[in-house]
Amino acid sequence: MDILTLLHRNIKWRFHNAFTIVITILQPMLWLVLYSAVAGQSMKGIGIANYTAFVLPGLIVLVSFGACSSSGIMNYLMKADGSFYRILIAPFKRSSIVLGQVLEAVVCTFIEVIIMCIVSLFFSVNIATGFKGILLIALLVFLTAFFISGLTYAISLCLPNEVMYETVMNAIVLPIFFLSTALFPADGLSGGLKITVNLNPFTHVINVLRDLILQGDIVFQDVSFVILLLIGMCGISFSWAFHRLKKETAL
Amino acid sequence: MTAICVNELVKKYKSGVQALDGLTLTVKEGEIFSLLGQNGAGKSTLINVLTTYLSPTSGNVTMFGKDAYREAAEIRSKISCVAQRTSIDTHLSLTENMMFQSKLYKVPKSEAIKRMEMLISCFGLEKYLKYPVFSYSGGVKRRLDIALNLMSNPKVLFLDEPTVGMDIQSRMAMWDMVKKIRNDFGTTIFLTTHYLEEADELSDTICIMKNGKEVIQGSPNSLRAYLRQDMLKISFSEKKEAEKCFDTLKGTIALKESDLRHDKIITSLKSGRSDLEKTTRLLLEHSLPFLGIEIIQPTLEDVFISLTSDNGKEAS
Numbered sequence: 129m130d131i132l133t134l135l136h137r138n139i140k141w142r143f144h145n146a147f148t149i150v151i152t153i154l155q156p157m158l159w160l161v162l163y164s165a166v167a168g169q170s171m172k173g174i175g176i177a178n179y180t181a182f183v184l185p186g187l188i189v190l191v192s193f194g195a196c197s198s199s200g201i202m203n204y205l206m207k208a209d210g211s212f213y214r215i216l217i218a219p220f221k222r223s224s225i226v227l228g229q230v231l232e233a234v235v236c237t238f239i240e241v242i243i244m245c246i247v248s249l250f251f252s253v254n255i256a257t258g259f260k261g262i263l264l265i266a267l268l269v270f271l272t273a274f275f276i277s278g279l280t281y282a283i284s285l286c287l288p289n290e291v292m293y294e295t296v297m298n299a300i301v302l303p304i305f306f307l308s309t310a311l312f313p314a315d316g317l318s319g320g321l322k323i324t325v326n327l328n329p330f331t332h333v334i335n336v337l338r339d340l341i342l343q344g345d346i347v348f349q350d351v352s353f354v355i356l357l358l359i360g361m362c363g364i365s366f367s368w369a370f371h372r373l374k375k376e377t378a379l
Numbered sequence: 380m381t382a383i384c385v386n387e388l389v390k391k392y393k394s395g396v397q398a399l400d401g402l403t404l405t406v407k408e409g410e411i412f413s414l415l416g417q418n419g420a421g422k423s424t425l426i427n428v429l430t431t432y433l434s435p436t437s438g439n440v441t442m443f444g445k446d447a448y449r450e451a452a453e454i455r456s457k458i459s460c461v462a463q464r465t466s467i468d469t470h471l472s473l474t475e476n477m478m479f480q481s482k483l484y485k486v487p488k489s490e491a492i493k494r495m496e497m498l499i500s501c502f503g504l505e506k507y508l509k510y511p512v513f514s515y516s517g518g519v520k521r522r523l524d525i526a527l528n529l530m531s532n533p534k535v536l537f538l539d540e541p542t543v544g545m546d547i548q549s550r551m552a553m554w555d556m557v558k559k560i561r562n563d564f565g566t567t568i569f570l571t572t573h574y575l576e577e578a579d580e581l582s583d584t585i586c587i588m589k590n591g592k593e594v595i596q597g598s599p600n601s602l603r604a605y606l607r608q609d610m611l612k613i614s615f616s617e618k619k620e621a622e623k624c625f626d627t628l629k630g631t632i633a634l635k636e637s638d639l640r641h642d643k644i645i646t647s648l649k650s651g652r653s654d655l656e657k658t659t660r661l662l663l664e665h666s667l668p669f670l671g672i673e674i675i676q677p678t679l680e681d682v683f684i685s686l687t688s689d690n691g692k693e694a695s
């Protein structure tokens with residue numbers, strides 16, 4: 129109930145500041161519409177028939193980062209207008225406060241992912257694994273957004289202002305995006321670059337999402353591994369966010 | 380019955396700043412308690428500890444018999460705090476803000492609606508219902524902030540410098556509101572201020588603090604000698620002249636060493652206007668070069684100097 133109260137209020141904030149949805153989806157949408165159309169021509173040469181479908185999983189991760197990063201910004205705004213303090217002295221569990229905000233970012237991510245999926249339909253993107261695949265994609269998107277949102281929540285409480293926060297988030301998001309299989313297959317990679325890309329957990333998330341979109345069969349071993357990986361990561365990011373919030377009152 | 384009991388409270392921030400240094404005070408249920416102190420005296424830190432936002436370094440805080448740190452969850456449902464800066468969600472409407480506050484404190488919906496209507500009427504907010512909250516003036520926002528903090532019917536309402544930056548009319552309106560809250564709702568009010576007249580006007584009990592500890596606590600009547608006493612101020616062009624005159628005046632009006640303050644002599648008037656006349660005559664007779672002489676109301680600094688020199692209590 130506590131979580132729903134905060135979630136409802138945070139969603140209202142999001143729709144009141146609807147430009148945060150537009151801004152965070154703008155870049156992934158440009159990648160989806162323009163980049164996939166341009167790069168798609170040359171990718172046909174290496175056996176990728178529908179590059180828009182190929183690039184969509186990476187853009188789902190990118191849009192998650194965008195939506196969840198703006199959730200961290202909310203902490204700075206709440207501190208500036210005093211509501212952060214008001215909520216902290218209310219009879220609310222600290223875990224509910226974190227969850228209320230993290231779940232709002234998850235909701236925002238889902239809205240943006242759904243918009244992207246609808247747009248990608250116009251580029252002949254289909255989910256090859258059908259309804260089961262859609263459910264698994266939804267679960268993976270949920271866990272990915274939950275992890276990132278917990279991370280951004282904790283980072284926003286570690287850094288003193290929005291400018292620092294934005295700088296750090298840019299420094300995190302772009303390397304993670306480019307050092308993954310978001311834009312190209314990892315088959316041709318070798319040496320240190322291959323190891324780095326494989327160490328990036330989002331490589332595995334993107335690969336499984338891609339398989340669910342492009343391949344007809346669900347490889348449960350791969351899917352289970354990624355789900356367990358994400359659950360572990362969610363646990364770590366939530367614990368860190370919770371710990372940071374508790375530290376706010378331990379000055 | 381005691382609402383708040385603070386005993387030997389110490390708060391030292393991790394940065395090394397010691398904001399509270401063994402503070403002890405008691406607040407009775409249903410009273411308006413004013414904490415008077417200059418900027419940096421530790422007032423806001425004390426509010427932060429009492430509202431369970433910060434944990435104390437040492438000492439005890441009990442509210443209604445419960446430990447404010449160990450039983451914070453229970454305390455939080457009984458208190459509410461209007462911070463120095465308004466804390467209204469500008470993306471929510473007036474009624475949404477109030478209902479959100481009621482949900483934060485788990486007030487049943489039907490009860491919350493009744494209370495909201497009563498508070499809107501009580502605080503004269505009806506005419507602002509149709510406008511967005513971000514368009515409200517500072518005074519209306521402050522009224523809304525107080526009203527929404529009363530949604531949970533708190534036993535103790537903390538007001539952190541509620542009139543800072545307000546013009547005199549708004550301050551007087553705020554004073555009326557504070558009295559109304561206490562009288563109509565029976566709420567214990569704990570407010571901080573650095574205005575002497577505000578504490579004098581509003582309070583049942585006043586505690587004056589400096590450098591993180593209490594200097595004195597009592598009713599406005601018992602502190603009348605410090606709060607309402609006229610002061611005589613003689614200004615000089617430089618410190619040397621003030622010192623020279625100080626020695627001459629010492630024999631005529633009872634001066635203490637602490638009355639000499641750089642290029643001024645400021646002392647409490649013992650015999651009202653006759654002291655003023657006597658001093659002026661003496662200054663003129665001895666052709667002592669002074670810039671001006673006047674009767675003034677004591678400032679907080681004057682009260683501190685008076686208290687520390689009278690009681691031997693020093694907070695440096």
